[in-house]
Amino acid sequence: MDYQEVDYLIVGAGCAGLSLAYHLAQRVELDSSVLILDSKPAFEDDRTWCFFDIEEHLFSDLVKHTWQNCRLIDNSGSTDAPCGRRKYSMIKSRDFYDRVVNVLDSDERFELVLGESIESMRSRVGSVEVTTDRRVIKAKQVFDSRPLAWARLLHSGARPFLLQQFVGWTIETAADEYSFDTDTAILMDFSTRDDQSISFIYTLPLSPTRALVEATVLSRKPTSRLRLTRQLERYLEKKEIRFFEILSREQGVIPMSAAFSRDRFEGRILNIGLRGGLARPSSGYAFLNIQRDSKIISDSIVGGVKVGDKLKHYQYPQMDILMDEVMLGVLEKNPHLFSELMIKLFQRCDTESLIRFLSGKAEIMDYAKVANAMPFKDIFIKASGGLDMGIMKYVRTK
Numbered sequence: 001m002d003y004q005e006v007d008y009l010i011v012g013a014g015c016a017g018l019s020l021a022y023h024l025a026q027r028v029e030l031d032s033s034v035l036i037l038d039s040k041p042a043f044e045d046d047r048t049w050c051f052f053d054i055e056e057h058l059f060s061d062l063v064k065h066t067w068q069n070c071r072l073i074d075n076s077g078s079t080d081a082p083c084g085r086r087k088y089s090m091i092k093s094r095d096f097y098d099r100v101v102n103v104l105d106s107d108e109r110f111e112l113v114l115g116e117s118i119e120s121m122r123s124r125v126g127s128v129e130v131t132t133d134r135r136v137i138k139a140k141q142v143f144d145s146r147p148l149a150w151a152r153l154l155h156s157g158a159r160p161f162l163l164q165q166f167v168g169w170t171i172e173t174a175a176d177e178y179s180f181d182t183d184t185a186i187l188m189d190f191s192t193r194d195d196q197s198i199s200f201i202y203t204l205p206l207s208p209t210r211a212l213v214e215a216t217v218l219s220r221k222p223t224s225r226l227r228l229t230r231q232l233e234r235y236l237e238k239k240e241i242r243f244f245e246i247l248s249r250e251q252g253v254i255p256m257s258a259a260f261s262r263d264r265f266e267g268r269i270l271n272i273g274l275r276g277g278l279a280r281p282s283s284g285y286a287f288l289n290i291q292r293d294s295k296i297i298s299d300s301i302v303g304g305v306k307v308g309d310k311l312k313h314y315q316y317p318q319m320d321i322l323m324d325e326v327m328l329g330v331l332e333k334n335p336h337l338f339s340e341l342m343i344k345l346f347q348r349c350d351t352e353s354l355i356r357f358l359s360g361k362a363e364i365m366d367y368a369k370v371a372n373a374m375p376f377k378d379i380f381i382k383a384s385g386g387l388d389m390g391i392m393k394y395v396r397t398k
């Protein structure tokens with residue numbers, strides 16, 4: 001078996017692995033070898049990343065679509081939330097992969113290898129020994145973004161814990177069939193929900209005739225892809241969108257829990273991306289957190305933390321975690337409350353505060369406004385019992 005030594009090994013060339021590599025590539029001071037390995041044979045245009053435009057990051061210029069308005073829909077009508085300066089924004093994975101791969105290809109400090117799978121990792125004194133299906137690699141520090149085995153996690157006792165599961169199609173409709181409102185991102189449409197589960201349709205119009213339409217379910221139990229596909233088909237039927245072409249498909253399972261972000265180090269291995277708990281527990285959004293994490297890690301590396309020493313990394317604001325855990329805990333037990341909770345939040349809370357909260361940039365008054373906008377206060381206050389939530393004390397006084 002071949003043998004190789006490197007300073008840094010990044011496992012997984014997805015959003016987190018490539019974001020970290022790209023941040024490191026910007027640093028001329030970095031005088032180390034970085035190997036990035038992924039088991040996939042090639043990059044595919046396999047997803048889109050959306051976020052509110054709350055801060056600049058290294059990929060801000062790749063934003064291809066923005067929406068000025070967000071909408072939630074249920075059987076009683078629709079709620080609009082104008083985003084103001086904080087437009088809802090989308091990056092296509094193809095643009096992201098192309099950007100990073102071009103930079104890494106022309107930088108001799110980096111080596112990107114596809115089609116090679118990690119089989120095992122062992123922490124040794126001062127290094128990590130990694131066995132792939134081709135060779136043994138000795139790295140001083142490993143960043144691991146392999147997906148979490150969520151089926152195992154479900155049985156691990158981590159609570160609260162939900163799986164966000166979705167199937168999405170980018171469709172092109174016949175010109176006279178339907179006209180999408182290109183200014184409005186429909187974050188959640190609950191109107192086709194046929195049971196008490198947390199399920200909704202997410203629609204991102206890309207042109208009057210083109211949109212990404214996604215069926216999403218949040219539950220503790222795995223949902224079949226077939227059920228999600230049926231949900232999507234029923235929705236399109238209800239909208240009377242009968243003639244369309246599917247231009248691309250995406251799907252995913254995102255574990256939602258605060259448990260994964262607690263201890264991200266295993267010796268000299270630092271978990272990054274979804275594996276490192278960077279999907280926000282209450283929403284599953286991860287893109288901005290991954291950019292923040294990549295910046296802090298790369299600053300820490302070039303800022304003098306020696307290879308192998310504990311690196312700084314992104315940590316959620318404590319209040320975000322407290323509020324997310326309470327929210328997830330309530331929803332785990334009362335999934336039927338979800339649609340009203342989200343709709344009331346968007347109706348009662350000012351959109352700027354809500355966007356800052358959802359994007360991990362809340363100020364103290366934003367927490368208060370979000371907590372105050374929540375319906376079912378009794379349930380939330382009970383669920384927060386034992387937690388020292390100053391915010392819940394604020395709610396009690398209202």
Ligand SMILES: Cc1cc2nc3c(=O)[nH]c(=O)nc-3n(C[C@H](O)[C@H](O)[C@H](O)COP(=O)(O)OP(=O)(O)OC[C@H]3O[C@@H](n4cnc5c(N)ncnc54)[C@H](O)[C@@H]3O)c2cc1C
Pocket residue numbers: 011012013014015016017037038039040046047048049050051116117118119145146147250251252253254272273274275279284285286287288
């Ligand atoms: C379809 C989809 C849409 C999403 N949309 C949004 C969004 O709009 N906004 C948002 O904030 N978040 C979104 N997310 C959540 C999150 O941002 C993404 O999942 C993001 O890609 C996570 O990055 P990651 O690096 O952790 O995982 P990935 O990007 O999935 O990368 C993990 C990599 O590890 C590789 N790998 C797996 N096993 C091995 C192995 N044994 N050896 C080597 N490599 C291996 C995989 O091939 C993969 O390339 C979405 C997720 C999905 C799936």
